Amino acid sequence: MLSTQDKKRVLREMVLARRFEERCYQAYMERKIGGFLHLYPGQEACAIGVMEAARPGFDYVITGYRDHVHAIKCGSDPKAVMAELYGKETGCSKGRGGSMHIFDVANRFMGGYALVGGPFPLAAGMAKAIQMKGGDEIAICFLGDSANNQGTFHETMNMAALWNLPVLFICENNLYGIGTALHRSTAVTDQYKRVCSYGIESDQCDGQDIDVVFEHAKKAVEHVRSRKGPYFLELMTYRFRGHSMSDSRGYRTREEEEQWKERDPINILRDRLIAEGGYTQAEFEAMEKEIDAYIENEVIRFAEESPEPRVEELTRYVLAD
Amino acid sequence: MAEMMYWEAIRRAHDEEMARDPLVICMGEDIGVAGGTYKATKGLYEKYGPLRVMDTPISENGYTGLGIGASFLGVKPIIELMSVNFAWLAMDQMFNSAAKVRYMSGGQLEAPCVFRSAGGTAHQLGAQHSARMEKVFMGVAGLRVVTPSNPKQAYGLLKSAVRSPDPVFINEHELMYNMKGEVPDEEYFHPLEGSEVTRSGTDVTLFGYNISVHWCLKAAEILAKQYNISAEVVDLYALAPLDREGIKKAVAKTHKAVVVEEDEAPCGVGSEVMAIINEECFWELDAPPVRVHAALVPTPFNHTLEKASIPNHEDVVKAVLKLFGKA
Numbered sequence: 031m032l033s034t035q036d037k038k039r040v041l042r043e044m045v046l047a048r049r050f051e052e053r054c055y056q057a058y059m060e061r062k063i064g065g066f067l068h069l070y071p072g073q074e075a076c077a078i079g080v081m082e083a084a085r086p087g088f089d090y091v092i093t094g095y096r097d098h099v100h101a102i103k104c105g106s107d108p109k110a111v112m113a114e115l116y117g118k119e120t121g122c123s124k125g126r127g128g129s130m131h132i133f134d135v136a137n138r139f140m141g142g143y144a145l146v147g148g149p150f151p152l153a154a155g156m157a158k159a160i161q162m163k164g165g166d167e168i169a170i171c172f173l174g175d176s177a178n179n180q181g182t183f184h185e186t187m188n189m190a191a192l193w194n195l196p197v198l199f200i201c202e203n204n205l206y207g208i209g210t211a212l213h214r215s216t217a218v219t220d221q222y223k224r225v226c227s228y229g230i231e232s233d234q235c236d237g238q239d240i241d242v243v244f245e246h247a248k249k250a251v252e253h254v255r256s257r258k259g260p261y262f263l264e265l266m267t268y269r270f271r272g273h274s275m276s277d278s279r280g281y282r283t284r285e286e287e288e289q290w291k292e293r294d295p296i297n298i299l300r301d302r303l304i305a306e307g308g309y310t311q312a313e314f315e316a317m318e319k320e321i322d323a324y325i326e327n328e329v330i331r332f333a334e335e336s337p338e339p340r341v342e343e344l345t346r347y348v349l350a351d
Numbered sequence: 352m353a354e355m356m357y358w359e360a361i362r363r364a365h366d367e368e369m370a371r372d373p374l375v376i377c378m379g380e381d382i383g384v385a386g387g388t389y390k391a392t393k394g395l396y397e398k399y400g401p402l403r404v405m406d407t408p409i410s411e412n413g414y415t416g417l418g419i420g421a422s423f424l425g426v427k428p429i430i431e432l433m434s435v436n437f438a439w440l441a442m443d444q445m446f447n448s449a450a451k452v453r454y455m456s457g458g459q460l461e462a463p464c465v466f467r468s469a470g471g472t473a474h475q476l477g478a479q480h481s482a483r484m485e486k487v488f489m490g491v492a493g494l495r496v497v498t499p500s501n502p503k504q505a506y507g508l509l510k511s512a513v514r515s516p517d518p519v520f521i522n523e524h525e526l527m528y529n530m531k532g533e534v535p536d537e538e539y540f541h542p543l544e545g546s547e548v549t550r551s552g553t554d555v556t557l558f559g560y561n562i563s564v565h566w567c568l569k570a571a572e573i574l575a576k577q578y579n580i581s582a583e584v585v586d587l588y589a590l591a592p593l594d595r596e597g598i599k600k601a602v603a604k605t606h607k608a609v610v611v612e613e614d615e616a617p618c619g620v621g622s623e624v625m626a627i628i629n630e631e632c633f634w635e636l637d638a639p640p641v642r643v644h645a646a647l648v649p650t651p652f653n654h655t656l657e658k659a660s661i662p663n664h665e666d667v668v669k670a671v672l673k674l675f676g677k678a
Contacts (some may be wrong), residue, residue, distance in 0.1 A: 090424070124457025133456035140423055141456060145447050151413045152448060155420020162374065162402065162426060169420075185413025192408070347458040348492050350516035 032082070032244055034308065040082055040240055041299050042317060044074040047099040048296060049321050050108055053330065054098070054115060054129075058275055062334070063115045066144075067129050068096040072270035075295035076202045077103050077172060079243030080263075084170060084198075084251045087137045090156045092149045093172040095130035096269075097142030100172055105137035108325070109332040118336035125339045126347060138167075146207075147180025149173060150199075154186045157195035157260075168254045169197040175221055175264075176207025187228040190260040198254045199225075200247075201264040202237065208273045209281040222264040230260050237265030238293040241302075268293075353536055357499075358528040360506035361391040361467070365429060367538065368513045369399055372427065375513060378405035378418055379431030388433050389469060389528040415441035415466070419449045419518075422464045427513055435470035435522065436482045449518040450493035465512040466520045471562055471613055472650055472661050473525040481650035481657075483614035485560075488520045489591040489623070495543055496591035498522040500564040502532035504588055507541025515543060522590070524562050544589050546597035552583035555607040555671055558598070558624055560587040563611040563643075563662075570667035580671060590620060595627055602632040608640040609670050613661060616644040641670045 032040065051069045058067050070077075077100045081091070087105045098111050106122055114121030115129050123133045130144040140156065143149045153171030160167050177183060178201065190197050201221045205212050212219050222232040231253060235246040243265060250261045268290040272279045279287070303309040355363070368375045381388055383396035383406035396404040407414040411432060418428035432438040438445075449462040472481040488496045495517050499505040505523065512519035549564060550571050557567040564586045571582035585601045587594065602608050608628055610621040621642040628640050646660040672678035 092420075121457070123455060123459070126457045127455040131455040133459050135456065135459040141452065141460065143448070145443060148416070148443070148447060151416025151444065152420035152423070155417040155422070155426075156424055157420075158417060159421040159424035159426045162376070162421075163424070181410075182413055182416060185408070185410035186417070188408055188410065189413060189417060193405075347454045347456075349495070350453070350461065351458075 032241060034303070034306065036082070037299060037303055038309065040078055041296070041303065042321070043078050043103065044240070044296050044299065045318060046108070046321050047074045047078065047102065049318070049325055050102070050329070051098065053325050055271070057115070057330070063129070064117065065128050066095070067115070067275045068273065069271045070096055070099045070269070072290065072294070073202055073204060073237065073267045074099065075240035075243050076200065076237045076265045076267055079240040080170070080172070080200050080247040083244050083247035084168070089167050090138045090140050090160070090169045091172070092140045092153050092156070092169070093142055094146065094149060094174060094177065095142055095144045096174070097130065097132045101132045101134050101139045101142070104134065104139040106132070106134040106139060108329050110134070112329045112333040113336045116333040116336070117338070118333060119339045120332070120336040147173070147177040147182040150177070150180070150182040150186035153197050153199070154190045154195050157190070157197035158193065160196055166255065168251065170200060171197060172200045172202060174207070175201055175203040175205070175212055176215065178221055178224060179207070179216060187225050187230055191228045191230050194257070194259045196254050196257060197260045198250055199260065199262045201262065202267055203264050204267050204269045206273065206281070209277065211281065220264070222262060225262040230262050232262035232264065234264040234266065237267030238295045239298050240295060352533040354531050355502055355534050356528065357502045357505050357530045357532070358390045360502035360534050361509055361523070362393055363534070364506045364509035364513070365392055365395055366398070368510065369395065369403065374425055375427045375429065376403045376405065376421070377429040377431065378407050378414055380407055380409055380433050382406060382431050387431070391431065391467070411437050411440040412444050416444035416448060418464055419444055419462050422462045423460055427463060429465045429467060429509070429513065432466060432468040434480055435468040435484045436479055438466070438468050438484065442487070445494065445518070445520070446491050450491050454493060461516055462518050463516050464518045465509065466518070467509070467523060468521070469523050469525045471524040471526060472657065475652055475654055475657055477652045478649035483645070485522050485590055486614055486619040488522070489593070489620065493518070494591060495519040496522065497543055497589050498561040500561050500586050500588060502530065503534050503539070504541050506534050507539045508543065508588065510538070511540045511543050514540070519543065522561060527562060541588070544592060544594065546594040547586040547588060548583060548601070549586045550582070550584040552581040552605065554581045554605055555609060555674065556583045556585055556601045556605045557667060557671070558585050558587055558601070558608065558610045560590065560612070560620065563613055566662065566664040566667050567611055569664035570671065573664070573668050574671055578672065578677065580675065582671065587620070587624070593623060593627065595631065598624060598627050599631045602628055603635050606635055606637040607674055609643060609667065609674065610640065611643040611662065611667050614645055615647045616642060617647065619644065638674050641674055643667055643670045
């Protein structure tokens with residue numbers, strides 16, 4: 031169980047994640063950020079809860095294109111992530127990657143990838159390397175529900191089970207693949223059931239309550255770390271915003287959105303802390319203000335003041351220097 | 352110098368690299384217990400065991416991606432794709448992951464993988480087992496492409512590819528695995544860039560790679576004996592990056608060029624070499640350069656049709672004679 035102190039810390043991390051993403055939204059509307067932008071509000075308890083149960087900066091993490099918060103939880107400096115979204119040389123991928131390709135190898139955040147389902151075999155491959163080298167690390171692959179309809183899902187589950195690879199698959203099931211509802215694209219909507227045919231242990235739980243996520247993730251991480259084989263954990267969640275910025279959300283109702291907002295992961299944890307005593311709404315609001323000031327004065331300022339990459343270095347990093 | 356077959360040279364390179372570095376592994380369909388479709392990994396399973404010589408499921412994109420992921424953490428996988436036709440299925444991982452990861456991570460991450468695959472037409476294998484696809488690979492930023500025309504290159508290019516920090520695609524040929532040739536007894540690393548003058552000549556330059564080098568050599572022999580034409584043969588063993596300087600130098604010497612490929616013409620090696628000649632050597636040319644290439648058809652099964660779809664040394668001779676106004 032998370033201690034009260036831990037809960038206060040992860041609440042802060044979730045608020046930072048939320049405010050960071052909301053500030054990205056604003057910067058995108060101001061055309062400071064270009065390209066595609068996939069935001070995380072609503073799903074914070076997933077990445078933060080799972081990594082709370084794992085070892086950020088030690089375990090190897092890989093994910094799809096909704097990747098900012100995963101990187102920050104692994105240890106990336108929010109300033110470097112924001113600078114990347116601005117396409118600056120000081121960005122964590124030196125402005126060459128962008129929102130969908132955040133990389134921070136020093137913190138073992140092995141990247142965001144934009145091909146849905148692409149990271150599955152890469153994660154299994156990292157697990158293969160861990161297996162060969164004999165370390166205590168595990169590989170963790172965060173992807174959405176719709177990635178499971180790619181061939182790479184099935185090919186990877188088979189190989190991960192066959193070779194007993196230390197890889198943890200986290201399915202953040204937010205009920206939509208871009209703009210198509212899960213039940214309209216997927217024959218079996220309970221994703222955790224789909225790995226049973228490969229003999230992979232799996233589970234499903236609420237992805238909005240970070241205490242629930244943490245408990246399930248702890249079991250999953252222990253399973254993989256003790257080399258009992260791969261594990262698949264499905265977290266039931268919801269993205270409050272659209273798939274990307276170009277999404278008008280015409281495929282779902284405002285009522286459904288409001289219902290899910292009742293289960294905002296930040297409010298769930300905040301209310302619990304207040305109910306348990308020793309925490310107040312005033313403290314929460316002060317923290318929000320402090321975080322907003324940090325994002326504005328440090329994160330955004332850093333991104334805006336950082337230099338662009340030099341055109342002379344256009345072809346650097348295509349091949350090794 | 353010992354004489355060995357193309358497959359033996361590849362096997363030797365695997366063996367030496369795996370003996371040197373415990374993080375070198377190989378993976379692919381039937382490469383372990385079965386010893387490899389073309390014997391390129393024969394005996395390695397017995398020597399290095401199943402964790403390093405991995406018989407994979409028939410899941411090309413999946414196991415290729417798995418090898419790439421392992422390479423992120425310092426493993427050096429030699430990934431065999433049994434046929435280049437199956438490599439289509441793995442192109443997503445090769446192109447989207449391996450070739451781009453260094454760039455899109457701003458130089459933080461690299462995928463030092465080796466992809467080996469048998470291309471080319473063999474004997475009546477039909478449309479889905481006869482493709483030549485080097486033209487697709489050579490147009491992808493971040494990927495090196497080499498294609499050995501003899502056992503020495505097959506050995507030395509694989510050795511260099513394993514040591515390269517970049518992903519390397521090695522395009523082999525189904526009909527060449529039993530070809531014999533001299534391979535140095537000592538360790539040898541063939542450069543991953545450049546080209547080689549395989550036969551010296553003064554009247555015309557024949558550019559070939561992989562199997563078409565042999566058509567060029569045979570054609571050069573006929574041209575010398577029967578037509579008194581001295582042809583130089585240049586082996587473009589590196590297709591990406593192409594040896595722009597080497598091409599320039601070769602054309603400047605003879606002022607006439609023929610580009611020979613087993614692949615179909617559109618957007619291919621021939622098109623690219625012709626473009627380089629146009630950009631670099633236009634004023635050196637005595638005649639318009641000529642391409643020799645396959646017909647643009649899915650490779651037919653029927654033997655006669657198959658043969659008609661693929662060029663050979665006679666086509667090279669004809670092209671040269673045409674260039675000289677003798678046909």
